[in-house]
Amino acid sequence: MCRQMGWGTTQPPRVAIVTCAVIEQEIRHFAADLAHVVHIEVLEQGLHNEPHRLRTTVQDAIDRVEDRVDAEAIVLGYGLCSRGTEGVRTRRCRLVITRAHDCITLLLGCRQRYADYAVKHPGTYWYSPGWIQCHVAPGEARYHLLRQQYVEKYGEDNADYLMEQEQAWFAHYDTAAFVDLGVGNLDEGVRFTEQCARWLGWRFDHQCGNPELLRALLTGPWPDDRFVVLEPGRTFKMTADERIIASADDKDRCG
Numbered sequence: 001m002c003r004q005m006g007w008g009t010t011q012p013p014r015v016a017i018v019t020c021a022v023i024e025q026e027i028r029h030f031a032a033d034l035a036h037v038v039h040i041e042v043l044e045q046g047l048h049n050e051p052h053r054l055r056t057t058v059q060d061a062i063d064r065v066e067d068r069v070d071a072e073a074i075v076l077g078y079g080l081c082s083r084g085t086e087g088v089r090t091r092r093c094r095l096v097i098t099r100a101h102d103c104i105t106l107l108l109g110c111r112q113r114y115a116d117y118a119v120k121h122p123g124t125y126w127y128s129p130g131w132i133q134c135h136v137a138p139g140e141a142r143y144h145l146l147r148q149q150y151v152e153k154y155g156e157d158n159a160d161y162l163m164e165q166e167q168a169w170f171a172h173y174d175t176a177a178f179v180d181l182g183v184g185n186l187d188e189g190v191r192f193t194e195q196c197a198r199w200l201g202w203r204f205d206h207q208c209g210n211p212e213l214l215r216a217l218l219t220g221p222w223p224d225d226r227f228v229v230l231e232p233g234r235t236f237k238m239t240a241d242e243r244i245i246a247s248a249d250d251k252d253r254c255g
Helices: 021-031 051-068 103-108 111-120 129-134 140-154 156-170 186-200 212-219
Strands: 015-020 037-043 073-077 094-098 124-127 175-180 203-208 227-230 236-238 245-247
Touching (some): 103 111, 124 129, 129 186, 175 186
Parallel strands (some): 073 094, 124 175
Antiparallel strands (some): 236 245
């Protein structure tokens, strides 16, 4: 599939990207000067809340890209994402996905860094430029917006009860962490996350991301310790170990 010249001793394949809108800004930024990236398909945020819908939507996007785009490889701007990407496959292109639970790994640049942070700060809710743009994140604005929606649908008393349930869910968190790759409106993102943390009574943290992993996803080659590369017709599944995902043909330690 690769032609001679460039990419070490070969030129990179023509790549199409299928990505969640949460990291669209970062992907467009780092792909801007990559001639081999021939197409970027952006899907709505929030699909991970409905894993079956995420799987169907990503698969439809893969099928659409293969039908319409002269690509040799399809790269996913997703991780495992509540197992919502598990099972998708291509028909003629290679399929590439990062060994990651979700997009925070791509922003932090290393799944071990993500794991280490989670051990030290297990009650962390992550914010990022794309997450803030695409999602009504926990904070005062979310509270008032949801409460108004509940009042309109269910009345005042029911709205109060539903908001109590919402706030009970947030009790599992104690940190609002903003992570960025130097892309987007960072001052506004930091200020917004700080405001949310203050209103919620959480600790605020700013983590500077590392673009190395995202760059590697876009440029290749894709080493096995960080990525899974599948031939047409093959798919992947979650593992029960540090690999996070592996080819579905790899029966060893798959969950």
